[in-house]
Amino acid sequence: MEVHSPGLRVYLKQLDLTDAEEFAHQINDPVIARNVSSPGNIIPYPYTKEDALFFIDALKREYASGISVSFGIRAVENNLFVGSAGIGEIDAIKKQCLIVYWLGRQHWRQSYGTETLRLLLAYGFEKLGLIKISAEVDPDNTGSIALLRSLEFEQERFDNIMRFGIKRHDYINPLKIKVDL
Numbered sequence: 001m002e003v004h005s006p007g008l009r010v011y012l013k014q015l016d017l018t019d020a021e022e023f024a025h026q027i028n029d030p031v032i033a034r035n036v037s038s039p040g041n042i043i044p045y046p047y048t049k050e051d052a053l054f055f056i057d058a059l060k061r062e063y064a065s066g067i068s069v070s071f072g073i074r075a076v077e078n079n080l081f082v083g084s085a086g087i088g089e090i091d092a093i094k095k096q097c098l099i100v101y102w103l104g105r106q107h108w109r110q111s112y113g114t115e116t117l118r119l120l121l122a123y124g125f126e127k128l129g130l131i132k133i134s135a136e137v138d139p140d141n142t143g144s145i146a147l148l149r150s151l152e153f154e155q156e157r158f159d160n161i162m163r164f165g166i167k168r169h170d171y172i173n174p175l176k177i178k179v180d181l
């Protein structure tokens with residue numbers, strides 16, 4: 001499955017075991033490992049292709065159970081694998097989820113993160129029918145906090161981890177992104 005929208009420079013393609021090498025290459029960074037790790041999901045550093053194969057295989061099982069959907073982020077221009085993003089902890093009753101996202105370091109500050117989150121929001125609200133999308137961020141992760149705020153996520157909680165969320169009725173879609181699967 002792929003999530004596209006005209007005019008964007010990245011698109012999302014559901015993660016597959018064939019992505020393992022590129023996934024491991026891009027995520028193999030101590031800053032990404034620190035910022036993306038959570039108590040329930042520690043990202044190792046260094047990160048090997050075997051780590052990626054194990055992880056992607058587990059994500060495929062989660063997808064089959066309806067718990068998560070995980071994507072590789074690819075540049076439209078040359079199809080390069082630039083990072084990964086996913087909708088996780090899907091609660092089918094409350095219609096809520098937690099998103100996770102990261103880009104390889106050489107792809108930061110090129111608006112790929114903004115485009116990725118716009119695609120994820122459109123997919124989550126319009127295709128999965130979610131009513132709330134949240135993200136948890138380390139308080140030191142100024143880049144991710146600025147990115148979430150720029151997309152109208154609101155801060156909900158702040159202790160040793162910051163939680164941001166956006167509800168479907170507050171979701172504005174200025175680029176009029178239509179998810180083209």
Ligand SMILES: CC(C)(COP(=O)(O)OP(=O)(O)OC[C@H]1O[C@@H](n2cnc3c(N)ncnc32)[C@H](O)[C@@H]1OP(=O)(O)O)[C@@H](O)C(=O)NCCC(=O)NCCS
Pocket residue numbers: 031032035036101102103104107108109110111112113114115135136137138141142143144146147150
């Ligand atoms: C967080 C991350 C996804 C941001 O992606 P990105 O493609 O660099 O973000 P964008 O280029 O779309 O930036 C959007 C805005 O967010 C803010 N921003 C992004 N990175 C920033 C940084 N390092 N410092 C300050 N502001 C930042 C800026 O306001 C930026 O707009 P501008 O470039 O016009 O000033 C990326 O830095 C990353 O992968 N980091 C490591 C993994 C991670 O932290 N994941 C999130 C876990 S919660």
